Amino acid sequence: MSDLAFQRCINPVCRATVDLADTSFRCPKCGGLLDVAYEWDRLPVPKTLKHFESKWSNRSDPLDFSGVWRFREMFPFAPDAQIMTIGEGQTLCQRADAVAAYVGMKPGRLFLQYEGMNPSGSFKDNGMTAAFTHARMTGASRAACASTGNTSASLAIYCAATQLMRAVIFIGSGKISYGKLSQALEHGALTVQIAGDFDDALRQVQDVSRRLGIYLVNSVNPFRLEGQKTIMFRILEALRWQVPDWIVVPGGNLGNVSSFGKAFTELQELGLIDRAPRLAVVNAAGADTFFQLYDRHGLRWNAGEFDRPKLDSYMTAMDAANRRADTLASAIEINRPVNLPKALRALERCGGVVREASDQEMLDAKAKIGGGGLGCEPASAATVAGLLKLVKEGVISRDDTVACVLTGHVLKDPDATVAYHTADPAVFEAKLGKRGVKRASFANRAVQVPNDLAEIVKAIELYA
Ligand code: F0G
Numbered sequence: 497m498s499d500l501a502f503q504r505c506i507n508p509v510c511r512a513t514v515d516l517a518d519t520s521f522r523c524p525k526c527g528g529l530l531d532v533a534y535e536w537d538r539l540p541v542p543k544t545l546k547h548f549e550s551k552w553s554n555r556s557d558p559l560d561f562s563g564v565w566r567f568r569e570m571f572p573f574a575p576d577a578q579i580m581t582i583g584e585g586q587t588l589c590q591r592a593d594a595v596a597a598y599v600g601m602k603p604g605r606l607f608l609q610y611e612g613m614n615p616s617g618s619f620k621d622n623g624m625t626a627a628f629t630h631a632r633m634t635g636a637s638r639a640a641c642a643s644t645g646n647t648s649a650s651l652a653i654y655c656a657a658t659q660l661m662r663a664v665i666f667i668g669s670g671k672i673s674y675g676k677l678s679q680a681l682e683h684g685a686l687t688v689q690i691a692g693d694f695d696d697a698l699r700q701v702q703d704v705s706r707r708l709g710i711y712l713v714n715s716v717n718p719f720r721l722e723g724q725k726t727i728m729f730r731i732l733e734a735l736r737w738q739v740p741d742w743i744v745v746p747g748g749n750l751g752n753v754s755s756f757g758k759a760f761t762e763l764q765e766l767g768l769i770d771r772a773p774r775l776a777v778v779n780a781a782g783a784d785t786f787f788q789l790y791d792r793h794g795l796r797w798n799a800g801e802f803d804r805p806k807l808d809s810y811m812t813a814m815d816a817a818n819r820r821a822d823t824l825a826s827a828i829e830i831n832r833p834v835n836l837p838k839a840l841r842a843l844e845r846c847g848g849v850v851r852e853a854s855d856q857e858m859l860d861a862k863a864k865i866g867g868g869g870l871g872c873e874p875a876s877a878a879t880v881a882g883l884l885k886l887v888k889e890g891v892i893s894r895d896d897t898v899a900c901v902l903t904g905h906v907l908k909d910p911d912a913t914v915a916y917h918t919a920d921p922a923v924f925e926a927k928l929g930k931r932g933v934k935r936a937s938f939a940n941r942a943v944q945v946p947n948d949l950a951e952i953v954k955a956i957e958l959y960a
Contacts, residue, residue: 645676715751757842871906
């Protein structure tokens with residue numbers, strides 16, 4: 497494999513390097529997380545970001561058509577012939593004035609980066625194509641993940657579309673929305689349902705993969721995060737290469753925020769941008785480890801010397817109290833985010849903040865996003881719910897330019913959407929009320945009418 501790309505421990509004191517082909521995804525010296533690193537001095541780096549626009553004229557080449565691989569000079573670990581693409585990353589950055597009004601921002605300042613347009617319906621395909629490519633480079637025949645549903649849907653689709661590998665997915669019992677489960681089943685993944693939650697499943701899949709030599713595609717895999725950098729490149733491109741003031745992203749396993757921080761650091765170091773945007777991460781209030789540690793306990797990256805005992809004692813207390821993640825935003829129902837140190841690093845480099853949003857706040861924001869013309873799943877709406885708070889607090893100004901990443905499609909979790917808009921109190925109660933959601937302030941309820949022309953006409957005249 498190329499000697500121009502390798503893996504490197506993120507701990508600045510350790511900095512151990514690991515061969516590109518290694519698939520253990522842990523530093524052999526200190527057990528820390530790894531980055532994919534490059535010998536940039538020996539690689540052809542574009543002089544300006546505008547260079548990437550030229551790829552549009554070459555869209556008959558699948559690598560230039562992909563919204564991920566057309567930026568491949570920014571993560572050059574794979575020879576072109578090995579790259580596995582299924583046309584991911586054809587996503588949209590849409591100006592969202594109606595949502596801007598909801599959060600109190602000026603028109604023209606808020607953009608929604610809609611990752612639901614990916615082949616499997618979530619942002620995961622950006623990273624999966626990169627990890628899958630690396631898996632192929634290492635000769636893997638099986639790939640595994642633990643998932644709250646989107647990583648598994650993405651892995652299943654790549655395995656089915658390429659017929660190159662067998663997908664093995666671990667999910668917590670009762671913790672996955674039907675939209676996502678149906679994808680794993682439909683695309684033929686071996687689906688292992690564990691009596692536990694995502695945090696349990698992630699622990700198990702790491703051990704099982706090691707034992708059976710199965711390639712792991714969870715976001716502890718640094719190649720995943722290389723592909724996810726392109727979400728930021730596409731936002732910059734949509735904003736005509738102007739850097740926004742803020743990027744807002746939901747926080748689950750904290751892969752995205754880690755990847756975005758790395759993207760902006762590299763762009764700055766390579767002289768392709770002159771400043772980085774600030775990053776805002778929004779946890780679900782029922783799964784708020786990162787918010788607690790960063791915002792409430794003041795945990796910081798501290799140039800790599802972060803207070804590990806503080807982190808460990810928080811986790812120990814969480815386990816002692818048997819505190820489990822619990823939120824309707826099932827995608828981010830995670831209490832042990834595997835990328836936490838990388839996320840701290842990203843926030844230090846980009847001047848970040850962390851907030852939390854309740855299920856009520858996320859569902860209300862979701863309805864407003866939908867009413868503005870883009871459908872997303874509950875976890876994605878954490879962005880707008882968090883943004884509303886940050887504008888109220890004055891942390892984000894109504895004049896700032898902000899891009900919120902809508903990570904997953906509305907059809908991923910139709911149950912949550914229907915329960916919010918339902919006219920039937922029993923349906924609302926069963927799905928939302930008993931989980932603490934009090935009201936559906938922006939519900940669009942179906943109108944019940946008799947099967948009678950005059951009554952139908954009357955109802956339409958009354959409501960539309
Ligand atoms: N949004 C959606 C729709 C997700 O599916 C996830 C994570 C996140 C946000 C959180 O992203 O981990 O980068 O902070 N879903 C994973 C899964 C855990 O298994 O599908 P993160």
